[in-house]
Structure formats: C-alpha cells, structure tokens
Amino acid sequence: MSMNDLPALDDVLLAYQNGLFPMAECRDSDKFYWYDPPMRGQLPIDALHIPDRLRRRVLQSPYRIRINTAFEAVIDGCAEAAPDRPQTWINPGIKALFCALHEAGYTHSVEAWDADTGTLVGGLYGMALGGVFMGESMFSRARDASKIALVHLCARLWAAGFTVLDTQYVNPHLEQFGVYEIPRETYLEKLHNALKINADFLRPGPDETALVRTYLEQR
Numbered sequence: 001m002s003m004n005d006l007p008a009l010d011d012v013l014l015a016y017q018n019g020l021f022p023m024a025e026c027r028d029s030d031k032f033y034w035y036d037p038p039m040r041g042q043l044p045i046d047a048l049h050i051p052d053r054l055r056r057r058v059l060q061s062p063y064r065i066r067i068n069t070a071f072e073a074v075i076d077g078c079a080e081a082a083p084d085r086p087q088t089w090i091n092p093g094i095k096a097l098f099c100a101l102h103e104a105g106y107t108h109s110v111e112a113w114d115a116d117t118g119t120l121v122g123g124l125y126g127m128a129l130g131g132v133f134m135g136e137s138m139f140s141r142a143r144d145a146s147k148i149a150l151v152h153l154c155a156r157l158w159a160a161g162f163t164v165l166d167t168q169y170v171n172p173h174l175e176q177f178g179v180y181e182i183p184r185e186t187y188l189e190k191l192h193n194a195l196k197i198n199a200d201f202l203r204p205g206p207d208e209t210a211l212v213r214t215y216l217e218q219r
Contacts, residue, residue, distance in 0.1 A: 003141040006097055009104055016127060016134060017195060019188050021168055027079055032093050040187040041167035041179050043135075048154045049178035050216070057144050058151050058212060063112035063121060063154045065208040071102045074123040090137060098136070101127065107136075108201050110153045112145040122146045124153060131197025132164040133157055138173075150177065152208055155215035159204040164194040164201035207216035 007015075015021070017033060024032040050058070075098060101107040106129065107202035112122040122137035122145025133153070141147035157165060166187070170179050182190070204211050 006093060006100075009100060009106075012097065012101065013106065013129065016129060019184065019191060021134065021136075022097065023089040024094055025089070026132060027081075027088045027091055029091050029170060030093070032089075032091060033158070035168075036184065037169065038184050039170075039181040040184060041170040041174065041181055042187070043154070043165040043167055043174065043179050045154050045157045045165050047178065047219075048151070049176065050151060050219075053146055053174060054144060054151070055216060058148055058216065061209055062089055062115075063142070063145060063148060064110045064112060064115050065149065065212075067202070067206065067208075068102075068108055068155075070111055070120055070123075071107070071109045071125065072099055073120055074111055074125050074139075075099070075137075077120065077123060077139040077141070078125065080139070082139070090139075098125070098127075107122060110149045110156070112140075112142070114142065122147050125154075128162070128199070129200040130189055130195035131162045131199040132166065132194045133162050134166045135168070136159070144175075149216075152212050155212040156201065156204050156210075157199075158215055159160050159211060160201055161197060161199040161203075162194075162201075163199075164190055166191075 020034045020036050020061050022032045067069040077097050098107050109125040114121050121142035122140040138146040141159045181210050
C-alpha cells in the first residue's frame, strides 16, 4: 500500500481489531504491508518486570513525562536511524496514517522530556482500542528514556483498566520487562475479549508522578 493510497481509518481499525498491523520494509520504502504473525509478543500490564535499578530511576523522575503533546515528533524519533538500529520500518505512509489516527483520538504517545533543556529525549506510541493497547515503537536519546516511558505507559494502562498490551514481536529490549509470546489464535481470543472493555487511555489524568508511584506501590 503506497503513500498515495492510504486506507480509510475505519478499515485500519477493523484490521487492528482482527489482529493485523502495518509495517514497511524500510524507512525509505514508498509502500507498507499488513502483517499477521503466527506468534505475538505480549507484556503483562499488572505484572511488568521492572529491574530494581530502573525502579529507582523511575521514582527519581529524571524526565518530565507527558502524554500526546508531541505525537509527530515521537514518530519521527522512532523512525530515525540509531547505532543499534540502522534501519526502521516507519516510512512516510506509516507516519501519515498514524498521525491521522492520532487526530481521530485512537493513537497516543508517551513522551520523556529533559527538564533542563526542554528537549524530547525518548518516548513511545501506539493504538488504544477498548481494553487493548497495541504498542508500535519506541526510541531513546538519553539514558533509560524509553524504558521509563514504558513504565509510565503500563501505569496508565493499569489505572485505566486495560488488560492487553501487545508488542507485536519479541525483542531483546523488551525481554527485561517480561515479554512473552502467545500463538495467533490465543492472541485473537484475548484481543476480542478485551475489545469489549470500556477503557479510556486519558482517564487517569495528567499527574504522571502520582500515577507511576501508585502503580509501583501496588506491585
């Protein structure tokens, strides 16, 4: 599917509700494709494994965490090349599609900002449908920035009543958080049950410090 032939948003939502997601072969590609892998990566929202060192860093609040204040910049950060990630799957078509979904209220970003310079140093984005959050990508330009954003994401999902956090695939970065795989059929069953939940990503409010502390205290 090319940049000039983007699908209607209703069709995108229907695809996600049936377990599909889009990816481009590379950042410079003019097309993207729909994927439905046989195994799906999952993170446990209420039992996320947080290493002790990271827990201490989260409680120190080294970054200002914001929600949905720089969605396009987060996608750009996720799309850029890095030493350990010379190529990404986010092309202009993917960016345009997710920015349109963001304007419609379906996709969200969790952002880590440097308190001294006011610059965006990390974050992640994904789609929220019912009680499911489909994580798309994350990036980091400073120590632990994406990891801290992920902990804040789980705190928000936990407080808002989400039950599924889909990571699409398993990767080494997520292994420290307890990521695991389930077969496609199991994921679809979990997905369809969770889509019936009336969860609201924005319901927990803007106080990220209090939110994440409450999340960590219950663990």
